[in-house]
Amino acid sequence: MxxxxxxxxxxxxxxxxxxxxxxxxxxxxxxxxxxxxxxxxxxxxxxxxxxxxxxxxxxxxxxxxxxxxxxxxxxxxxxxxxxxxxxxxxxxxxxxxxxxxxxxxxxxxxxxxxxxxxxxxxxxxxxxxxxxxxxxxxxxxxxxxxxxxxxxxxxxxxxxxxxxxxxxxxxxxxxxxxxxxxxxxxxxxxTASQFAKNHPGGFLGRLLLPVEEVMRKGNMVCAVYQEEKVKEVIKKITSTEGRPGAAVIVDKEGKLLGIFTDGDLRRCLEKEEETFLSRPISHYMCQSPKIISPKATVEAALEKMTKHKIDQLIVLENGKVLGVIDIQDIWEPLNSC
Missing domain, CATH: 3.40.50.10490 (Glucose-6-phosphate isomerase like protein; domain 1)
Known part of the structure; x- marks a missing residue:
């Protein structure tokens, strides 16, 4: 040509x-x-x-x-x-x-x-x-x-x-x-909640649901005490149903103390000696984890995760941990819609 x-x-x-x-x-x-x-x-x-x-x-x-x-x-x-x-x-x-x-x-x-x-x-x-x-x-x-x-x-x-x-x-x-x-x-x-009731499926519906309806709770939350060793915490994360990307650290009354995520583990592997695995998780946990109300929308949770570049939010009410919402809990069901 x-x-x-x-x-x-x-x-x-x-x-x-x-x-x-x-x-x-x-x-x-x-x-x-x-x-x-x-x-x-x-x-x-x-x-x-x-x-x-x-x-x-x-x-x-x-x-x-x-x-x-x-x-x-x-x-x-x-x-x-x-x-x-x-x-x-x-x-x-x-x-x-x-x-x-x-x-x-x-x-x-x-x-x-x-x-x-x-x-x-x-x-x-x-x-x-x-x-x-x-x-x-x-x-x-x-x-x-x-x-x-x-x-x-x-x-x-x-x-x-x-x-x-x-x-x-x-x-x-x-x-x-x-x-x-x-x-x-x-x-x-x-209201957003009225709109959500008429959109139980699909992208819009899921984003408008309250966090408490999609969060992980019970056996799907990896909750540990601050004195537990890092190695044991990693094992518990791995064996927890749904394979969460974090462990929530609580006291004996169930009050939130911190969080230990996959990102924290990677940083430990890069900077710490191998002995860190035998130390208490309290040495490495984040003591100011991001939290969200159970009544907040999934959309608000997604915005917060995006803003802070994190994959989990702890669902908290009156100082006690009710559950965890993971980025996977938002996107995976949407991908199947």
């Missing part, structure tokens, strides 16, 4: 990224327009959701790309402790309308507001006396006219030369859905 041809192809590849950046600028401008368009209707939508009755569910619906936005909106609400589910418009008129109750709040996502599957659904929703919030770009559409409240999306052209594939429209719809859900979450004061 000649150098000229190669250069031409390389320039062509660079143009792809240049073009993509241009598209991103267009999307960014669209979000700025959405920001400017937010008005009292948005405030009312938040109020409707915040002031819902105890029996109310937020039911999101939409078809096509708008349906995916509706599903994501519903899933986000459920994760912040707002009862919600997605209702497929086509399934609704074939029996799923039975899931809709009088006090429910229906949020309809439809860019045009005229989609047939949605408009067929409207009279049946009104019969059930639900509160309907329409999210559309067309205020003169059937969706807007049959909604108790309309959240208008700015009418902006789609991306690309054809300007046909839903791109800008789905971005604006998703952005509005997300800021609506997050505003509700922040003003209803959703």
């Amino acid at each position: 000649e150098a000229k041809e190669l250069t031409s192809k390389e320039n062509s590849k660079e143009q792809y990224a240049f073009y993509a950046k241009k598209l991103l600028k267009e999307l960014s401008s669209s979000l700025a327009v959405l920001n400017q368009s937010l008005n009292s209707s948005f405030n009312k939508a938040v109020e409707i959701i915040l002031k819902r009755s105890a029996q109310s569910r937020i039911i999101a619906t939409g078809i096509g790309k708008a349906g995916y936005v509706a599903m994501k909106f519903s899933a986000t609400l459920a994760s912040i402790d707002v009862p919600s589910f997605f209702l497929h418009p086509a399934e609704a008129i074939h029996g799923d309308l039975g899931r809709v109750m009088k006090d429910d709040i229906i949020v309809i996502f439809s860019w045009s507001g005229t989609t047939e599957e949605i408009t067929k659904l409207l009279p049946f929703l009104k019969e059930r006396q639900c509160t309907i919030i329409g999210v559309t770009s067309q205020t003169a559409s059937k969706v807007a006219k049959n909604s108790h409240l309309c959240l208008k999306l700015p009418l902006i052209k789609e991306l690309g030369k054809l300007k046909l594939a839903p791109t800008t429209s789905t971005l604006l719809m998703m952005a509005l859905a997300d800021i609506l859900a997050v505003t509700v979450s922040d003003f209803q004061l959703t």
